[in-house]
Amino acid sequence: MDERRSRADxxxxxADLLRGEIMHGRFRTGRLPLESALAREYGTSRNTVRQALDLLREEGLIDRCPRVGTTVAAEKYPHGLHRLLGLAETLHEHGEVTNKVRTMGLIEPPPAVGHRLGLPPGEPVVYLERLRSLNGLPLSLDLTYLVRDVGEPLFDADLERNDVFVLLEEIAGRPLGTAELTLEAVNADAHTAAVLDVPRGAALLMVERLTHLSDGRPVDLEFIRFRGDRLTMRGHLRRDSEEEHPCP
Amino acid sequence: MDERRSRADxxxxxADLLRGEIMHGRFRTGRLPLESALAREYGTSRNTVRQALDLLREEGLIDRCPRVGTTVAAEKYPHGLHRLLGLAETLHEHGEVTNKVRTMGLIEPPPAVGHRLGLPPGEPVVYLERLRSLNGLPLSLDLTYLVRDVGEPLFDADLERNDVFVLLEEIAGRPLGTAELTLEAVNADAHTAAVLDVPRGAALLMVERLTHLSDGRPVDLEFIRFRGDRLTMRGHLRRDSEEEHPCP
Structure with a gap:
């Protein structure tokens, strides 16, 4: 590596390479090599390695203790981005997703919601707010608006242990089709930070997602805040888009 | 809306609905309605609207001034997530992307890089670090590792004004194929914050992306930090995955 650049660079x-290795599961034992070994491996000084490890510690990805060394602090779970999946579906290999319903009710939605869901003015929707956890640790805060005919039967469903996606398909009697989504990185405000049990300002992965049934009808508008230290999105892209080469 | 819930909720x-409306371009004039009008529209109190606007101001999305009112502070640009695209390609409607090359050179890569790029140990790669801007404002910091045969010709290319993707396709004489990507939200460390001109701790959208040529060979490993206040990722997902219903 080029030693003329600043140590911070x-x-x-x-840090980026180590983050990638942690996420791709190189350190299965949970323990990273000694600073001296990492310095040799990365062709750099121990001071630079130490600074890289400090960056990853600030992100909450590793812990560093005298005598114990450097250990992986928290697993980051990959949310599939190759397919429209509910949280429990995409994380089923990693443990149990449970949901705490914070509020649920029939509301008259603001125009912004009715418009996105294709509803006439004044048509009520079901509003649902859930704190979602994996293996008991908070993972995301989800705000969900559902059209009334598929949303109302959820009042009698087991929302604690089921993805809304799976329940919607049962209720509608047809599969979901496509979803448009927007991904952002935002800092946690004080109240959201308290709900998700992170420091104020922690980076969150924010998802806005409008999901349609297979017949094209929009039924589910969601605003999801994932803890940035617990979740990644993983998928693949193609250079030749589906739009340009549609499948028959 | 349910007035029994806490005002913060x-x-x-x-705030989420207003953020969505800002991103979807409702306020083309750059000006938001008065608090009283928003309170009517959202069926809530002015105090709650004020607190929602405070959240969006903290995110840097809006400005609030006495007498002037509430205005959209910064445009967030949508990076296409439906197709593998370079930055200038995906943002061409929004302005001019320019790139400042911070460093470029042939290096012996750490094993983590060589392994991802499918190279034998000791095989050099081209390392490239760029600060990328849209219309003169910093947007992302990109760390790029390229296999030597397609990377070395970039030393003579106009990297200031071109996406690496487009240059790679010219050099390789074939299109890019697919890329695997991982998306995360991270807080900016002090040095990265200075480079991207954001406050320390600002939320960044971090992308790790391994890109292959159309023949399947991995050629380009990138670590990209996008400013969270300037960029969103936008795409769509299908419930029935390509994997399960492959196109012939």
Missing amino acids: RARQI | RARQI
Whole structure:
């Protein structure tokens, strides 16, 4: 590596590579090599390695203790981005998703909601707010608006242990089709931070998602805040788009 | 809206809807309605609207000034997530992307890089670090590792004004194929914050992306930090995945 660059630049470069290795499961034992071994491996100084590890500690990805060394602090779970999936569906290999319903009710939605869901003015929708956890640890806060005919039967469903997606398909008697989604990184405000049990300002992965049934009808508008230290989105892209080469 | 819930919960709910409306271009004039009008529209109190607007101001999305009112502070640009695209390609409607090359050179990569790029140990790669801007404002910091045969010709290319993707296709004489990507939300460390001109701790959208040529060979491994206040990722997902119903 180029030693003429600032140490901060070199530390960031090494932190990114280590972050990738942690996420791709290189350190199955949960323990990272010694600083001296990492310095040799990355062709840099111990000081630069130490600074790289400091960056990853600030992100909450690793812990560093005298005598114990450097250990992986928290697993980051991959949410599939290759297919429209509910949280329990996409994380089923990683443990149990449970949902705490914070509020649920029939509301007259603001025009912004009715418009996105294709509803006439004044048509009520079901509003649902859930704190979702994996293996008991908070993972996301989900705000959900559902059209009335598929949303109302959810009042009698087991929302604690089921994805809304799976329940919607049962209720509608047809599969979901497509969803449009927008992904952002935002800082947690004080109240959201308290709900998700993160420091104020922690980076969150924010998802706005409008989901349609297979017949094209929009039924489910969601605003999801994932803890940035617990979740990644993983998928693949193609250079030749589906739009340009549609499947028959 | 349910007035029995805490004001913070209601404010978050309204902030999300307003954020969506800002991103979807409702306020083309750059000016938001008065608090009283928003309170009527969202069926809530002025105090709750004020708290929702405070959340969006903290995110840097709006400005609030006495007498002037509430205005959209910064445009967020949508990066296409439906197709593998370079930055200038995906943002061409929004302005000019320019790139400042911070460093570029042939390096012996750490094993983590060589392994991802499918290279034998000791095989050099081209390392490229760029600060990318849209209309002169910093948008992302990109750390890029390229296999030597397609990377070395970039030393003579105009990297200031071109996407690497487009240049790679010219050099390789074939299109890119697919890319695997991982998306995360992270807080900016002090040095990265200075480079991207954001406050320390600002939420960044972090992308790790491994891109292959159309023949399947991995050629380009990137670590990209997008400013969370400037960029969103926008795409769509299908419930029936391509994997399960492959196109012939």
